Amino acid sequence: MPLQWVIVFFAWAGAVVLAAMPNQRHATVVNAAVSAGMFLLAVALMALPFEQHGWTRTDVLNMPFVLVSTFVGLTTAVFSAATLEQEGFDHWRSRAYHAAYQIFMGAQTLALLADNLGVMWVAIEIATLATVSMVAVHRTPAAFEAAWKFFILCGVGIALALFGTIVLYLAAQPLLTEETGLSWTALMAVAARCDPATLNLAFAFLLLGYGTKAGLVPLHSWLPDAHAEGPVPISAVLSGLLLNAAMLAVLRAKSIVGANPEAVTPGPFLLAFGLASVLLAALALWRRRDARRFFAWSSIEHMGIAAFAFGLGGPAANLAGLLHLIGHALVKSAVFFGVGRAAQLKGSQKIADIGGLVATHPALGWGLAVAILAIAGMPPFVIFASEFRLFSVAAAELPWLAITLALGMVTALAALITVLQALCFGVPTPDSGGALNGWREVASAVPVWLHLLVAVGLGIAMPLGLATMLATAAQVIG
């Protein structure tokens, strides 16, 4: 079995084992171990030559995401191991949670690695099903509500994506053989000769379908609630990983349509969705009272920024978009770790109930503060680099849109600062339990700082190999 599949089935095998483990403490450790294994396997995969292999492919576009996604998966598992007792699971729910986590991780990795668009669709569907069950795991009315909304909207979304996939095949059908059918590699090869109108139709549905999963306005309604109601680690992986997988799917579709000169230019659509997302999210941020929902809306904003970058197109803007996705995955999950931990300590995730974290919990408070600064685009984190790149390109090519986008971002920035100061500064609010003992306290803060460290490294001292990969990938998307 090629290594690509080994990773996926490693996770799924882990899921089976975890489903059978009655002891929650052991399960948390095993969960972390499986995630560590996945990360190591992903690193090993980096060492192999990039190629298309059956239904999967490794290339410059997806490998950085695989690496980031397994890394975030690992740190999330560590955070989860440290703080899971706070979620108050009985052993059934613990089993379900851990199994679902690994099913999700396997499906997520498969979605990134898939070359066959059908396989990618199936992987995203599995990931959705797994996350729906995780969002609902608390079984509170709000959690059910969030999970249900997530399920319905994303269900329709991925149904649309399937329709798009089918139409895409139809567009390329006369030029494809049964063996290569639905392979992205093969589709790219023949894209220029496909029927453009059918391609347009396919793109519309793929964009709307996967765009729903990526949380682009106006398809975003599921996102804030789903992020806010599940266990803390789920918010982190939803925001950090699932959105990226969906965005990558959009990119794959965009690159195919973009390769056909007669088809519509996909850029303006992405620009429109991106701008709408940023503007709406920037406004919505001001109305939030719930900390996790607040940062979920911030995810919508950032997906909008990435979509805008990809809509702009060209190597420079695409690089900005890719960097932004990677940076967002790292930093937003750090934010969710921090804010989730704070909510555990304060016994509430209302912004008004959390305050003065830096005074009472310096490591957590400052970690959260720095992470929010990073998500707001402050240096030296990678999001700063990506936003710099994006705006420096956009200002020249589409100045008015760039200014509109900037307006949205300033509005969002002001909201982020307000919330940052509300959460971290001021007079501390009283804790209501939630203390962790010994190593757990440390292990709950380490992921935050680790992510920030990596984000700094990627921002101002990215390894040359990775930088080259991303630059090449930016050209592939076109």
Added chain:
Amino acid sequence: MLTALALLVGLLAALGAVAVPLAGRPSGARLVFGATALAGLGLVAGGVAGLLDGPSALNLPFGPPWGPARLALDPLSAWFLLPLGLSVGCAGLFAFGGAHGPVAPRELAPWPVFVAGMVLTILAADGFTLLLGFEAMSVASWALVAHDHAQAENRRAARMYLGFAGFGGLCLVLAFGVLAGGAGDVAFAALRDTPPEGARAAAVLALVLAGAGSKAGIAPLHVWLPLAHPAAPSHVSAVMSGAMTKVALYVLARFAFDLMGPAQPFWLGAPLIALGAASAVIGALRANLEEDTKVLLACSTIENIGLIAMGLGLALAFRGADLPALAALAAAAALLHTLNHAVFKTLLFLVAGEVLHGALSRRLDRLGGLIHRMPVTAWAALAGVAAAASLPPLSGFASEWLLLQALLAAWRVGDIAFQMGVAAATALAALAAALAAAAMVRFWGLVFLGRSRTPRAAGAEESTGAAQYALLLPAGLTVLLGLLPGVMLDLAEPALRLMVGSTAPQAGWFAIGAAEGGARYWPVPVALLVAGAVGLAVWVVRRRAPAGVVVGPAWDCGFITAPPHFPFGDPAGQPSAAGFGQPLRRMLGAGLLGAHERVTMPAPGETRAAVLQAGFADPVLSALEGPVPRWRDAVAAQAERLRGLSIRQCLGLTFGAVVLMLALLAWLGAH
């Protein structure tokens, strides 16, 4: 030299990281502050060396994901290292002297990072590195502004501060983008190759004005300054005012005089002159009305930044009108005032810090009579105050003299509209300078003269040692810079050549000149003349008048004698901060700052006291905290209606998107 400076940036950043564990140790803070003081010295050395040597460039082995970070040291950046170094050096020394025992890590760690960010901004040779330094500087100083975050007003200040910083950074990125023109290469060398023209040039300037201007405190983006400065520790406010605003002006100058190329029309300078004049007047007027020492000084900073911006704008206009000698004159005024203001404003903020430390208040109405308790501080402050009031022969006068000369020659640009505008700007500059003098008299008089207004002020204690040297050093420099502006202009010559391609009129080391053969200002002879006149007066009086004085009580002006529990006299018998500002509040404040006074008189027979309510509000701040959030909330409330949708209606949105998309495709297919 550049390598050494780059290493210095790295060391400072590392010091920031090390400061976290160091903060807990008794001598940790002293170590950090001492190191930054030395770094300030190094920066001055680097600046002088950079002005004397030629330009140099350096590519760092790391940087953004798309290329290396580029550094360069040319005369312009070298010149701005001087105010930075002096300000940081003095502030570091002051903090070193004031640090006894452990300091909270949040107050210590951002400090070296703040300095590193400023140096990096100045050394940067590509857009990314510049923004990296710029925003690092902003974020680090934000942390310092927020260090005492238990106070709601400090949080408000920090929020406003960081918001402005983010806005400014974004504008600068856009400016780089417009300048780079789609190529995406933001290295300065590449930017210089494609100078913008027409609307693009105007767009770049507008964006830079918004970006760098918001950091420098140019109206109408100045409102964060008076909020943030009192919240930060004193040595930080000193550097924020003395150096950070200058770093922002450096960015402005770098764009306007270097990156945008020399072939720009003269009217590009007009917005700078207009906004500079507005800042100068607003800042100086507010300085006359504020009642907190640091806020007052921050407003004075706005005024001085406005004057420097006017100088830069004039230089731009002269360069565009092909008047290189006058351009050099205006640029010289701007550069010299940058340095002078950095020194005297650092001094004044450190004085405010020393007063806060000694008398435990920043409020003018709680101080008074400190010249008796803190003589060294008082006399050092007087040097700074006199310079800020642009009195000869101190440093502020020299640079404002140059600026006025440039303004008086601005009619040579030719365009009648420009001439009329600049005539008005001249009047405003003069108004601002005189208002600043009034503000400085108010500051020094209320803090150091008169009688103590509170027991704490009466028991104030002065620091000794390093903190005192940190006041005397810039005070001495203020005098020295005032007496020898010619030397500094000689030193600035390469920078002027870079900015406008010409040098300021040469007038030797002891004079500065408006033009070849034009008016001259000779500080040393003037100082000698005044000294001689004073000496003559002393001599005559000594000869004719009996020695000694009779000491008696001050005339109470008809007030009843203060009761015994007021050992320092009745505080109400002294002019208050608000009372001192009253004439200007009535004369100018009503129009410019919406100042108001309302007297509530009790009805005859009532025992209630009459109440006088007076106040003012900066219109920009009122807008930022009033209508703007209201509009935002109104729009947000509309947007929020999307959120109240049921799942079915959300699906409706998806459905609508599908239908719209299909309709669009059908339409596109038909056309």
Added chain:
Amino acid sequence: MAVVWSVLAQLLHIALMLAAAPVLTGVVRWLKARMMGRRGAHPLQPLRDLLKLLRKKPVMAENASAVSLAAPYLAAGAAMAAAVLVPSFARGMAFAPLSDLILVAGLLALGRVAMALAGMDVGTPFGGLGASREMSFAALAEPALIVAVLSLAILAGTTNLDAIAGAFRDSALGLRVSLGLAMVALFAVAVTENARIPVDNPSTHLELTMVHEAMILEASGRHLALWEYAASLRLLLWLAFLAAIFLPLGQAPAGAAPQWWVVGLAAWAVKMGGLALGLAAFESAIAKMRVFRVPEFLGAALLLGLLGAVLLFVSTGLT
């Protein structure tokens, strides 16, 4: 040789200014008194007052600081230095290169700040009130002054007083509306700076209106003498300044031989006498205005100055 003459002229000028200051004040007072139908004190009375004050021991408040001791000397010194720089009977004196208009304004500001600080030193209500009003009025006078200077600088090409006087005397500039407007503006500034009617009343101690006197209420003895002397010097230098620019006739040119000085001295005496008469007439004719009307007075002066500059741009087509 020229150097020697210029030094000599300068020394003569210094002596003249120092001596003429109290006399001018006395003359103005005397003229005013005569116009109001009083006999008036002898024109030399201010000089006698000064000598009397010098002999008295000053009384100082308990909490006065060194500022009260030093400020009178500084103010007098600054006024002297400024007076030294304003040309009187001759041009091209030794200090001519120093005599910059903006510097003179700066020296006057130095004296003003010294006085304001002295007023605040003891912490009496009047001192602070006077200081606050003085600085506020100065803030409004300064733009009018500089705008008037703008017109002069445009016509003469420099802000050097000596050079401006020379340019106005030598080159046939003729009568210009702009110059007239600038003169009115400068006159208004002069009135304000010297605390004359209608801005302030030099002979009142009415607490609601006074500005200048309020600051030196605490001064006595030699200190009061210095303050009074500085005020006299200021009046002299302003009138000399107006005379040098707007009435340049009769001034001895630069490097001229001493015989020209006699002419210059005579012309200067006449000019100053005329100006003193004009001032006295002006002061007798109008009433003191309310304190908060002063901004309008100075604002009008500023606008006139600006108008002058703009007319200059238009009329001469300086492009």
Added chain:
Amino acid sequence: MRFGQLTYDLAHLLGGAVLLMSFVLLYQRRIGAVINAFAMQGTLLALAAAWQAHAQHAPGLYLTALLAFGAKGVLIPIALHRMVRELNLHRTVETALGIGPSMIAGVGLVGLAILAVLPATEGVRALAREDIALALSVVLLGMLMMITRRNAISQVIGLLSLENGLILAAIGVTGMPLVVELSTAALVLMVAMVAGVITFQIRERLDTVDTGSLEEHRGERR
């Protein structure tokens, strides 16, 4: 395949019938009739799949046909009928948009679908074009049903009908790889959704799990 051939005509006919059933779904006012119409649509879809399996010589499609018939023709309708009976739900369809306007909107959507597919050049075979237009119409009508009907059952059926459209598209494309797998996966999704409806005992609408608890959490309005 060209016009006039039996293969084409029958495929077209079956596709048209599926679309017709979508209209029938929109037209029905009673829950029971809606469920029955849906069962009918599922059966027709199964038939279409079987016919395509025969025409394309793709035996895998027989499996799809079998699954479609089993799940949508039989099991899901039975489960929904039982649910209606046991939970004693309203028997009438509550509409957010009346039946008449829904029908008009439906016709409009079909027009839109045709317009959207129309630009496809003649290079694409006619069948595929027609087929995709039909499938797109079914998808759009399914969505329309989801958003214009207030009952949970109607909404679920709208979703299922949408999915029928997907399968119709998938089976119509000759040589579509993974078609069985994809259709199965889509079915799993739908079954999970139906299971969700049944487990959560959603009575009235998909929005409501328990209306009382929503305000506090979702709205964040205070």
